Amino acid sequence: MTPPLPDGLGRRLVLRSFLVQATWNPRSLLGAGLQWMERGVIPGPGGRAVEANGGGEERPAQATRVALEPRPFNAHPWLSPLAAGARLRMAAEGATRAEQDRLGDALRGPLGALGDQLVWAGWRPALLLVLALLLLVGAPPLAAVGTIVLVYVAGQTVLRVWAARAGLALGRQVGQALTRARLGPRATRLRSGVLFLAGSVASAASLLPVLLLQGGVEADGGALTPEDLPSPPLPGPGDLLTWAGVGLVLLGTGAVLGGRLRPWVPGAAALVALGLLLLRRLAF
């Protein structure tokens, strides 16, 4: 019979998972963070106290060293409760440390890859692009930021809670939960949504100059005089199409260059753009 796990263990796993990357280092990666999440004494077979990957027959000092010199572990932080929960369930069922480590090793790849696709390439850019779009079409900044941050945190909390529950419930069979949850297809849909949103923001941002000239931001900053405002005040369809076309070309250029662009290149391009602006004005 599977031994019961203490109340509140899942909650503690979820809360500690928010800190799982605090000790990230080049040797054990998330290993120390995972150890810290698992440092809960849970009842094992026969009532003997056990801990995942660190308790058992060792003397306290030895257990401490084992905890502080963990095996390398890596996963997406939001999915890390799944691995910790599964290892704790295995410990409660009397699995050896080697068995727990094998499960941890097996989960490293899938939890990292799925999390990267679902969150870093999906959920996070999607919500940031929604926020950008909201701001561009006139939402109050603080209200928009607050709403999007709340939705983002709610989403990650749901994922962490699901991961902790699945791990603690299924132990070594936790792979079934990953299969059933269909995280991969969900990530693909999210990433398609990011493409859509990127297109939306690109066109809206291309039209930003027109919006600025309408008086919102620029007039607040006091930079425009009435002579600077376009006449007629509302731009025609031709202006909008021109600006949108410029945006589409730039977006397409970035997309075609894509992976060949180093992460710092857009920032360098911004500095070059400012330099050109300065030179153009100084020259004329």
Next chain:
Amino acid sequence: MGFVLALTALLALGAWATLDTTSLGQTLVCRPLVGGTLAGAIVGDPVAGALAGGLLELLVLGALPVGAVRLPEPGAAGVVAGAVAALPSTPVLPPDPGLPGGTLALALVLGVALAWVGGWSQSLLREGNLRRLEAAVRRAGGGAAGLALGRLHARCLLADAGRGVLLTGGGLLVAWALVWGVAVPGWVRGPGELLALWPATRLETAVALGAAGLLGLGRLVAVVAPPGRSRTAMAGMAAAGFLVGASLVAAAMATGLSPGGGTTP
């Protein structure tokens, strides 16, 4: 908000944004669009903060933390950029009409530079985490493993928060030196005089930066494009979004809305 209170709040926000990147929480506070807006609100102009943060966001949005590559870290950078961009709304600077362009340019230059320094300092922090881990192992006696791990976490978090304060404080210090002109020998004249030399309005500056930002957004498109989908399908998805975005902006303009929640005059 008083100067000391605003400075303290900005340093705290910078520390939070830096911690939020990796060590604590991973909410969106580490993103320039969010951090910049909040910093702008602290200084007194959330719209200007959102503009600077949004432009910086476009530049770094395509840098996803996937694989072993050093990335720009925009947490503290967004806070500094948002705060600097909002300066013209404060009594610190005189109401010079040329200033918003200069402050936006300065905000983004500082933001880009700090994002690079942030990425580099994050590598140093992680090396430091390893040293702290090794020190904890040496100190480990008969104490409880949980307690030792808790202390280790506290030390690492403190180091990361300190890094955030240093990055934010350093960025604000450079901004202060440039705003007052003390960074240029012989220029110490008055607040904002150096920035007023910037030869472009905020609009022109934003357009130049936005063009580079769209390049960064294109990088995101290339990185997140789902595998197995045809290029035509992906381009179609982005193009559909393009039309929707243009329609939204046109509708917003027709109803008189403008960025930041105001209405056009």
